[in-house]
Amino acid sequence: MRALLFPGQGSQFVGMGSELYRDFELVKKIFKQADEKLDYPISKFILEGPEDKLQLTENTQPAILVISYSIFNVLKNEYGFDLNSFKYLAGHSLGEYSALVCSGSLYFEDALHLLHERGKAMQEAVPIGNGSMIAVLGVKIDEINNLLESRNKNGVCEIANDNADGQVIVSGNKESVETFRLILKEKKIKSIPLKVSAPFHCSLMKPAAIKMEEKINKTKFVNPSVEIVNNVTAKPETNYDIIKRLLIKQIFSTVKWRESLINMSELGVNDFIEIGPGKILTGMVKRTIKHANCFSINSITDIKNLKDEFKK
Numbered sequence: 001m002r003a004l005l006f007p008g009q010g011s012q013f014v015g016m017g018s019e020l021y022r023d024f025e026l027v028k029k030i031f032k033q034a035d036e037k038l039d040y041p042i043s044k045f046i047l048e049g050p051e052d053k054l055q056l057t058e059n060t061q062p063a064i065l066v067i068s069y070s071i072f073n074v075l076k077n078e079y080g081f082d083l084n085s086f087k088y089l090a091g092h093s094l095g096e097y098s099a100l101v102c103s104g105s106l107y108f109e110d111a112l113h114l115l116h117e118r119g120k121a122m123q124e125a126v127p128i129g130n131g132s133m134i135a136v137l138g139v140k141i142d143e144i145n146n147l148l149e150s151r152n153k154n155g156v157c158e159i160a161n162d163n164a165d166g167q168v169i170v171s172g173n174k175e176s177v178e179t180f181r182l183i184l185k186e187k188k189i190k191s192i193p194l195k196v197s198a199p200f201h202c203s204l205m206k207p208a209a210i211k212m213e214e215k216i217n218k219t220k221f222v223n224p225s226v227e228i229v230n231n232v233t234a235k236p237e238t239n240y241d242i243i244k245r246l247l248i249k250q251i252f253s254t255v256k257w258r259e260s261l262i263n264m265s266e267l268g269v270n271d272f273i274e275i276g277p278g279k280i281l282t283g284m285v286k287r288t289i290k291h292a293n294c295f296s297i298n299s300i301t302d303i304k305n306l307k308d309e310f311k312k
Contacts, residue, residue: 001087001267001268001269001270001271002085002086002087002269002270002271002272002273003086003087003088003089003090003229003264003269003271003272003273004072004086004088004089004090004099004102004273004275005089005090005091005092005095005272005273005274005275005281005285006068006089006090006091006092006095006096006098006099006102006274006275006276006281007064007068007091007092007095007274007276007277007278007280007281008064008091008092008093008094008095008255009057009060009061009064009093009094009196009200010194010278010280011064011276011277011278011280011281012054012055012060012063012064012277012278013054013277013278014045014046014047014048014049014050014051014054015046015047015048016046016063016067016277016278016298017046017047017066017067017070017071017277018047019299019300020070020071020074020299020300021043021047021070023300024070024074024078026070026073026074026077026078027070027073027074030066030069030070030073030108031043031046031047031066031070033108033109034062034066034112037109037112037113038062038112038113038116042059042062042063042066043066045059045063046063046066046067055197056119056123056197057119057120057122057123057197057198058116058117058119058120058123059116059119060119061094061097061115061116061118061119062111062112062115062116062119064094064095064098064276064277065094065097065098065101065108065111065112065115066112067276067277068095068098068102068275068276068277069098069101069102069108071275071276071297071298071303072098072102072275074303075275075297075303079303079307081307083102083103083225083226084225084226086226086273087226087227087267087268087269088226088227088228088229088236088264088267088269089102089103089224089226089227089228089229090228090229090260090264091228091231092231092255092257092280092281093161093200093201093231093250093255094115094118095276095281096228096230096231096247096250097111097114097115097247098111098276099224099228100221100224100228100243103224103225103226103228104222104224104225105221105222105223105224105225105228105240105243106219106220106221107220110219110220113215113219114212114215114216114219117211117212117215118208118212118251121207121208121211121212121251122198122200122205122208122251123197123198124207124208124211125198125204125205125206125207125208126198126199126204126205128197128198129174130173130174131171131172131173131174131177131196131198131199131204132171132172132173132174132177132178132193132196132199133160133169133170133171133177133193133194133196133199133200134169134170134177134180134181134191134192134193134194135167135168135169135191135192135194136167136168136169136170136184136189136190136191137166137167137189137190137191137192138166138189138190139166139168139189140165140166141159141162141168141258144159144168144170145159147180147183147184147187148170148180151179151180151183152179154176155172155173155175155176155179156171156172156173156176156199156202156203156204157170157171157172157173157176157177157179157180157202158170158171158172158202158203158254159171159254160199160200160201160202160254160255161201161254161255161257162254162255162256162257162258162259163255163257163258163284164257164258164261164283164284164285164287164288165258165287165288166287167284167287169194169201170191171199171200171201171202171204172199172202172204173199173204177199181193201250201251201252201253201254201255202252203252204252205251205252206251206252208251208252209248209249209251209252212247212248212251213248216244216247216248217244219244221240221241221243221244222240223238223239223240224238224240224243228243229260229263229264230243230246230250230260231246231250231253231255231256231257231260232246232249232250232253232254232256233246233256234256234259234260234262234263235263236263236267257284258284258288261284261285261288261289262288262289265289265292269292270291270292270293271292271293271295272285272289272292272293272294272295273294273295273297273306274294274295274296274297275297276297276298277298278296278298279296279298281296282294282295282296295309
């Protein structure tokens with residue numbers, strides 16, 4: 001059984017998708033569609049930079065959708081991959097929008113608009129410099145939860161992403177997160193500050209969720225053609241009304257990615273295929289589901305190798 005995975009913020013880089021853009025007219029059309037919908041040259045930021053423009057959250061989020069959607073369309077239309085051969089689709093944070101677009105639940109252009117607005121709303125929720133995120137490495141989430149419970153409760157310091165075995169992201173006020181880092185240091189637990197412009201997926205993002213609620217509710221969704229494993233619940237979902245509610249909640253809630261992978265594995269998934277820039281999700285699968293077959297699709301060579309693998 002197979003699942004398609006779609007990456008989120010942090011996987012972007014200048015020049016992503018350039019080979020597919022060069023070789024496929026349908027990819028050029030997708031990039032042009034994105035430029036026209038957003039009314040600015042997102043395609044230029046993707047292909048040429050400058051990097052500081054691509055790294056702006058309001059640009060990063062639609063840019064990653066553009067790449068994932070382009071790869072998906074090349075797989076489907078140029079190489080004959082059948083979406084029905086995949087049991088589940090799942091996306092990491094903004095990647096859930098990519099999954100919804102590729103499942104037919106949400107129009108590509110509507111998702112572009114929502115992600116651009118989502119990026120702006122998340123950036124505006126907390127003044128720059130007031131928030132922080134760290135990756136906590138090598139310990140289980142229960143131990144991190146216990147340490148968070150025992151700390152001084154001043155300020156926000158919460159689990160933003162349960163990414164994989166031994167990789168948990170903590171998010172909140174800068175001072176609170178720094179204080180928590182000192183607690184981790186005393187326990188000899190490794191943590192790494194993340195280069196982010198805002199503290200995503202914690203309660204500080206509730207103002208962004210309020211801004212996005214009306215926009216998401218006004219956007220047309222339909223039931224997806226393939227089950228979407230949801231970030232908030234880590235469970236498969238096909239009801240578009242529930243999906244919309246969870247997209248709003250996702251903005252300030254923990255991304256339960258490790259649990260999503262485990263649930264898919266327990267439901268029979270053996271092959272996990274990541275489509276989008278980078279290989280971040282493939283690494284998370286390998287850390288969490290030891291027996292899984294993982295494929296990361298970024299290039300034409302990757303696509304051909306995957307096609308050969310599926311013929312076996």
